[in-house]
Amino acid sequence: MSAFSEGAPCWADASLPDLAAGQRFYGELFGWTFQDLGEEFGHYTLAQRDGKNAAALMGKMDPSMPTAWSVYFAATDAAKTAAKITEAGGQITFGPDAVADTGVLLGAVDPGGSFFGVWQAGGHPGFDIVDEPGAFCWTENHTRDAAPVDAFYEAVFGYGAQQIGDGTNFDYKVWSLPGDPETRVAGRMRRGEDLPADLPSAFQIYFTVADCDEAAATVQRLGGRLIMEPEDSPFGRMAIVADDQGAHFAVIDTRRIVGEIPGR
Incomplete structure (x- = not known):
């Protein structure tokens, strides 16, 4: 199991x-x-x-x-x-x-x-480690088609959803397990019209790091790219990067919390 x-x-x-x-x-x-x-x-x-x-x-x-x-x-x-x-x-x-x-x-x-x-x-259950430096901590679905995507995951996995922000200028929902709003499993970000139309929808994966700025600098030193500069947030200090072959992901120091979570 x-x-x-x-x-x-x-x-x-x-x-x-x-x-x-x-x-x-x-x-x-x-x-x-x-x-x-x-x-x-x-x-x-x-x-x-x-x-x-x-x-x-x-x-x-x-x-x-x-x-x-x-x-x-x-x-x-x-x-x-x-x-x-x-x-x-x-x-x-x-x-x-x-x-x-x-x-x-x-x-x-x-x-x-x-x-x-x-x-x-079966014999491989999945992650042995999460929410620690060098391990997965979060994922979010970046999409333009927010309403059908929300309905889809509710139908498939029974997710509940909490709107973060105003739902217009910042449309982000946090998905939780059925009947358990405290167990948040993923997010859904509606992409704005300012982003390129050919940018494909995709899940973005976050990995925990001990120091976001140091991790971003290491990515660049190793030949990767910085897509979004490190910045503070109510969830941690984060940056969006790509490795030296072009795979995108995010790094976040979840201990460095700045500001209040929108909608709370």
Whole structure:
């Protein structure tokens, strides 16, 4: 049985053109060590922090695959979740597929165009470590199609939603597990018209760091890019970056809190 509730983020991985380069980059940035699962699993490589599974890296199996981080949500029955995804207007891109005895995997795209994965745990439950430096702490869906996307995830995972901000100039919702508004699992950000029209919808993944400014500087030193300068927020000091192969993610020091959460 999964250690994660239905609909909770349980895993993240990055699809990269150069797996070895990814290990060098993230090994230095997050202090990760790596375990290659071998040819049987396409050299899927676990990223570990202090011996605990924090995420994974994999080489792109097809050049057309995006260079990107992906998030996976827990399911007790991947086949039933796949049916809900289709019924709610999403698209299944692969699976459900059994991955030896580790679990069952499927990939999907929501009505707004954001890719996400679903994981039915077997021998691999998902994250061993979260909310600590070098580990996953949050994800949010950046989309232009807020209303259909909200309805989709409510239908698939039963999420509740709390509006943060005014819903117009700043339209951000926090999703929570069914009947449990205190257990927040993800966010939904409606993208503004000021952003390029061809910018694809996507889930953005946040990793905790001990020092946001130092992490942002390290990204740049290692050949990555700074997309959003470090800035303070009521959730922590954060920056949006890209690695040296172009995969976007965010880093956040959750101890450095400045200001009040909008809407509270």
